[in-house]
Amino acid sequence: MNQMKPSNVGWLVAGLLALAACSAPRDNSAQPAATAVTLASPGGIAATRAGANGRAIFQTGKDLSAVQIVAQPSTVYQSCAACHRADGSGGLHLSGGAVSADLRHKAIVTAQKHPYTVDSLARAISTGVDNESHLLNPVMPHWQLSKQDLHDVAVYVYTQLK
Numbered sequence: 001m002n003q004m005k006p007s008n009v010g011w012l013v014a015g016l017l018a019l020a021a022c023s024a025p026r027d028n029s030a031q032p033a034a035t036a037v038t039l040a041s042p043g044g045i046a047a048t049r050a051g052a053n054g055r056a057i058f059q060t061g062k063d064l065s066a067v068q069i070v071a072q073p074s075t076v077y078q079s080c081a082a083c084h085r086a087d088g089s090g091g092l093h094l095s096g097g098a099v100s101a102d103l104r105h106k107a108i109v110t111a112q113k114h115p116y117t118v119d120s121l122a123r124a125i126s127t128g129v130d131n132e133s134h135l136l137n138p139v140m141p142h143w144q145l146s147k148q149d150l151h152d153v154a155v156y157v158y159t160q161l162k
């Protein structure tokens with residue numbers, strides 16, 4: 001009988017791991033960010049699955065897999081648009097004197113000394129730390145999203161709210 005060489009065993013293990021990764025149940029966080037491909041596609045980011053996912057999260061609070069977004073601590077508001085309006089213009093007066101921020105490009109990029117990036121938006125959305133490294137008013141929930149959902153909604157805010 002053929003003895004398997006240790007190096008072959010290594011490849012076999014790697015292969016099995018790859019198979020296991022492929023057959024694992026769909027987990028948003030395991031998917032690579034598709035930015036590089038999608039930004040170059042016709043119709044732009046909005047026409048891609050990631051773009052549609054970001055829009056769905058912002059506007060309805062459910063991602064394309066119909067998973068409701070949640071925050072820690074939890075919030076009664078079900079979507080970003082519920083506080084920031086569908087066009088992202090914000091200005092809603094909320095509890096404790098908080099006013100929802102204007103998320104349109106001019107407000108969060110053009111008019112900023114330290115303009116938001118997709119990464120710093122993702123940080124603000126998930127941890128409440130803004131582009132100046134200050135803590136936002138806690139009325140802005142700290143969203144617990146999968147890596148993919150967080151990325152997609154940050155790209156949506158960055159590129160689609162004009």
Ligand code: HEC
Pocket residue numbers: 057058069075077078079080081082083084094098099100101102103108121124125130131135136137138139140141143153157
């Ligand atoms: C309960 C209402 C509410 C919901 C829901 C909400 N936000 Fe906010 N958001 C706020 C408030 C209020 C602020 C302003 C906080 C402050 O002034 O410190 C804010 C600030 C922000 C900021 C920082 C803007 C800046 O100028 O620094 C970002 C980015 C943001 N929200 C994105 C989102 C996204 C994306 C979602 C959905 C995943 C969302 N928000 C859902 C209330 C909300």
